[in-house]
Amino acid sequence: MKEYLQLMRHVREQGVRKEDRTGTGTISVFGYQMRFNLAEGFPLVTTKKCHLKSIIHELLWFLKGETNIRYLQDNGVSIWDGWATPEGELGPVYGHQWRSWDGGDGSTIDQISDVIHQIKTTPDSRRLIVSAWNPAVLPDTRYSPKENAAMGKQALPPCHTMFQFYVLEGKLSCQLYQRSGDVFLGVPFNIASYALLTLMVAQVCDLQPGEFIHTLGDAHLYVNHLAQAETQLARKPYPKPKMIINPNVKDIFNFTFEDFELQNYQAHPHIKAPVAI
Numbered sequence: 001m002k003e004y005l006q007l008m009r010h011v012r013e014q015g016v017r018k019e020d021r022t023g024t025g026t027i028s029v030f031g032y033q034m035r036f037n038l039a040e041g042f043p044l045v046t047t048k049k050c051h052l053k054s055i056i057h058e059l060l061w062f063l064k065g066e067t068n069i070r071y072l073q074d075n076g077v078s079i080w081d082g083w084a085t086p087e088g089e090l091g092p093v094y095g096h097q098w099r100s101w102d103g104g105d106g107s108t109i110d111q112i113s114d115v116i117h118q119i120k121t122t123p124d125s126r127r128l129i130v131s132a133w134n135p136a137v138l139p140d141t142r143y144s145p146k147e148n149a150a151m152g153k154q155a156l157p158p159c160h161t162m163f164q165f166y167v168l169e170g171k172l173s174c175q176l177y178q179r180s181g182d183v184f185l186g187v188p189f190n191i192a193s194y195a196l197l198t199l200m201v202a203q204v205c206d207l208q209p210g211e212f213i214h215t216l217g218d219a220h221l222y223v224n225h226l227a228q229a230e231t232q233l234a235r236k237p238y239p240k241p242k243m244i245i246n247p248n249v250k251d252i253f254n255f256t257f258e259d260f261e262l263q264n265y266q267a268h269p270h271i272k273a274p275v276a277i
């Protein structure tokens with residue numbers, strides 16, 4: 001995963017001090033792109049041990065269309081706890097926009113089913129897009145994430161705002177536009193999550209995996225992650241692991257946690273860091 005360390009090094013060297021919503025402070029750059037050839041292995045960061053279980057459950061939870069953290073908590077995943085109401089609600093975040101975007105006339109739009117249908121029937125399309133960015137439900141910035149969620153607004157505006165698929169010569173690629181990337185904590189999760197989604201969509205569409213292209217807007221290192229970043233930058237990446245997916249699953253909504261097996265994941269020890277709420 002030299003691509004990830006290059007991003008981290010770039011932000012450390014070029015990043016400029018910038019204040020942020022959470023009051024933590026960051027060093028930030030605007031605009032960065034990484035490319036991962038999924039045939040070369042699974043892009044899970046190796047310079048610290050990453051908790052793949054949380055990544056898989058979060059993605060399955062998005063695909064279920066759920067926005068209450070109950071499913072995550074039942075599976076021991078706590079990464080969304082900081083933003084949810086006491087009842088576990090996050091408002092209409094990713095799962096809601098992906099599976100039941102409000103059509104405005106009482107109808108809802110299942111963007112995931114639609115995009116898979118389009119990939120299968122019109123693979124040359126230049127409109128293979130899923131958008132999580134819905135201006136009608138953005139949080140009211142006068143209130144905290146939990147207050148917004150309690151009012152039926154999104155706890156947080158989506159960081160992964162939209163993604164686009166592309167089919168060429170039997171291979172499926174995916175590009176994500178992420179408006180804001182927490183380079184130390186979130187980005188390793190985000191890379192693995194979208195790489196996995198690309199493998200899953202490729203399988204159900206009978207395509208081979210192509211590239212995952214990760215485009216970042218505000219790419220930042222929180223100032224309370226700088227020491228952890230230094231530790232990581234001093235480490236040498238291991239070869240990429242391999243993701244094995246149960247080949248019998250042919251419906252994107254039928255995957256379960258047991259359908260995924262990561263092989264040959266060799267990683268340096270985990271590095272702890274506080275998450276900015």
Ligand code: THF
Nearest residue numbers: 051054079159182185186187189271272273275276277
């Ligand atoms: N807010 C901030 N500040 N950073 C983010 O990365 C982020 N997200 C999601 C929404 N808001 C965000 C939440 N995703 C962790 C990882 C991903 C998160 C939130 C938190 C985290 O704490 N990871 C630890 C523990 C892992 C675990 O418990 O499994 C880690 O060491 O990786 C980005 O999409």
